[in-house]
Amino acid sequence: QVQLAESGGGLVQTGGSLKLSCEASGSIGSDLIMGWHRQAPGKKRDLVAIISSDGGTKYADSVRGRFTISRDNGKNTVYLQMNSLKPEDTAVYYCIASKSYGRIVAGSGFASWGQGTQVTVSS
Numbered sequence: 001q002v003q004l005a006e007s008g009g010g011l012v013q014t015g016g017s018l019k020l021s022c023e024a025s026g027s028i029g030s031d032l033i034m035g036w037h038r039q040a041p042g043k044k045r046d047l048v049a050i051i052s053s054d055g056g057t058k059y060a061d062s063v064r065g066r067f068t069i070s071r072d073n074g075k076n077t078v079y080l081q082m083n084s085l086k087p088e089d090t091a092v093y094y095c096i097a098s099k100s101y102g103r104i105v106a107g108s109g110f111a112s113w114g115q116g117t118q119v120t121v122s123s
Contacts, residue, residue, distance in 0.1 A: 002026045002112040004095045009117030012085055016121070020080040022095030022114055034071060034078040035104045038091035038119075045094065050104050051078060063089075085121045092116040 008020040024032065035050035049069040050058045057069055068081040078095065095114035098104050103111040 002028060002032065002097050004097055004112055004114035006093070006095045006114040006117040009093060009119045011120045011122065013122050014086060016085050017081070017083045018085065018119060019082070020093055020095075020117060020119075022078045022080075024076040024078075024097055024112075028076055029099065030073075031099055032097055033099065033101055033104050034095065034097045036069065036078075036080050036093055037096055037107050038089075038093045039116075040088075040091040043091075045107055047105060047107065048093070049080060050101070052101070082119070085119075087121045087123045090119060090121050092118050 002024050003026045004022055004024055006022045010018060012018050031053045033052050036048040037045045038048050039045040048060050048063055049067060051069045051071050066084045071078045094116045096104055096111050098111035
C-alpha cells in the first residue's frame with residue numbers, strides 16, 4: 001500500500017502561480033505512476049495530469065500549457081507547477097498513485113489517494 005501526503009495549496013490571485021507537492025511512502029516500487037485529480041464544488045473529480053515512471057506526461061486540455069507535472073524519484077515526490085491560474089482552477093487537488101495507468105485516468109478507488117489540498121484562485 002502507498003501513502004500519499006500533499007502540500008502546497010493556498011489562495012492566489014488570477015494569473016498567479018502555485019506549486020503542489022505529493023510525497024509517497026510505503027510500498028512504492030520503481031513503476032509507480034502518479035498524477036493529480038481535482039474536484040471543484042458541485043462537480044465531479046477530474047484528471048489534471050499524469051506522469052509515468054519513465055517521465056512521460058499527459059494533461060487535461062484545460063490545463064495544458066499552464067500546468068507542469070514532474071517527479072523526483074529519489075524523493076518519491078511528484079509536483080504540479082501551476083501557472084497563469086484562473087478562477088476556474090479553484091478546486092481540491094488530490095494526488096493519486098497506482099501501477100495501473102487506467103486506474104489513474106479513471107480515478108479508481110483501487111488507486112492510492114492523498115487527502116487533498118485546497119487551491120483557491122480569486123478574481
